[in-house]
Amino acid sequence: MFKDERWEGVYSFEDSPYLMEILTTLRSKQTKNIKFRKGLVKLGRYMGYELTKTMDFENIRIETPLEGTDGVAPGDRDHVLIITVLRVAIPLMEGLLKTFENAKVGIVSASRGKAPDFEIDMSYTKIPHITSKDTMIISDPMIATGSTLLKTVKELKKFGNPKRVIIVGILAAPEGIDAIKKELPEVEIYVTKIDRELNKKGYILPGLGDAGDRAYGEPLDISLPQMHNLE
Ligand SMILES: O=P(O)(O)OC[C@H]1O[C@H](OP(=O)(O)OP(=O)(O)O)[C@H](O)[C@@H]1O
Numbered sequence: 594m595f596k597d598e599r600w601e602g603v604y605s606f607e608d609s610p611y612l613m614e615i616l617t618t619l620r621s622k623q624t625k626n627i628k629f630r631k632g633l634v635k636l637g638r639y640m641g642y643e644l645t646k647t648m649d650f651e652n653i654r655i656e657t658p659l660e661g662t663d664g665v666a667p668g669d670r671d672h673v674l675i676i677t678v679l680r681v682a683i684p685l686m687e688g689l690l691k692t693f694e695n696a697k698v699g700i701v702s703a704s705r706g707k708a709p710d711f712e713i714d715m716s717y718t719k720i721p722h723i724t725s726k727d728t729m730i731i732s733d734p735m736i737a738t739g740s741t742l743l744k745t746v747k748e749l750k751k752f753g754n755p756k757r758v759i760i761v762g763i764l765a766a767p768e769g770i771d772a773i774k775k776e777l778p779e780v781e782i783y784v785t786k787i788d789r790e791l792n793k794k795g796y797i798l799p800g801l802g803d804a805g806d807r808a809y810g811e812p813l814d815i816s817l818p819q820m821h822n823l824e
């Protein structure tokens with residue numbers, strides 16, 4: 594885990610060759626949907642494992658068949674709430690759930706509009722009650738302008754006060770981290786890698802392209818009511 598000195602509470606995993614190997618597969622334009630989703634699941638599992646190193650565990654005493662010994666019980670690992678920002682956080686969440694198998698899950702549907710406004714449409718949220726025991730992990734693979742996550746964290750504040758708010762992503766642009774940290778300095782951010790910059794269309798460079806489309810295919814640019822008119 595590598596602490597980025599540009600901000601407080603921002604970490605990447607560029608010191609882990611295996612995680613960089615998975616990221617390289619995700620970046621490559623040769624990588625098709627299934628392999629892309631599998632890469633996200635793997636990163637979710639391993640980043641989740643790395644996160645456990647920052648959590649409080651409980652020291653316990655147990656009996657082996659032979660004698661008493663010290664042991665460790667889950668502690669905060671058993672009080673996790675994963676927030677999944679649609680669409681592309683779904684495979685990342687699947688991976689996180691392999692490490693945090695007792696986690697509660699909340700869903701936020703967010704869709705970013707086009708440049709220059711990047712307006713966020715947040716039409717659906719299903720969030721369990723958030724308690725002061727919970728470590729809330731918000732999973733969204735791409736932190737570009739940061740607008741999606743800013744809106745998401747502000748919305749989540751309505752549902753309660755967790756012990757920690759952690760964003761887990763794959764790639765971030767410095768612009769997005771700046772925007773989040775300026776308004777929400779207490780939020781911790783863990784990403785596989787922090788990339789160079791954003792382009793004019795709000796894509797991370799070098800990045801991996803449109804993560805949602807790469808995982809699930811390019812959607813039709815048409816709304817449901819429009820679709821019904823076609824029938
Ligand atoms: O930091 P921002 O500038 O807000 O951009 C990041 C958002 O863009 C992508 O979602 P998108 O709206 O493309 O939805 P999708 O996952 O359904 O494709 C990505 O998953 C983030 O949620």
Ligand SMILES: O=c1cc[nH]c(=O)[nH]1
Nearest residue numbers: 737796797802803804
């Ligand atoms: O580079 C980017 C930026 C936002 N969303 C993506 O999917 N990719």
Ligand SMILES: [Mg+2]
Nearest residue numbers: 803804805806
């Ligand atoms: Mg998209």
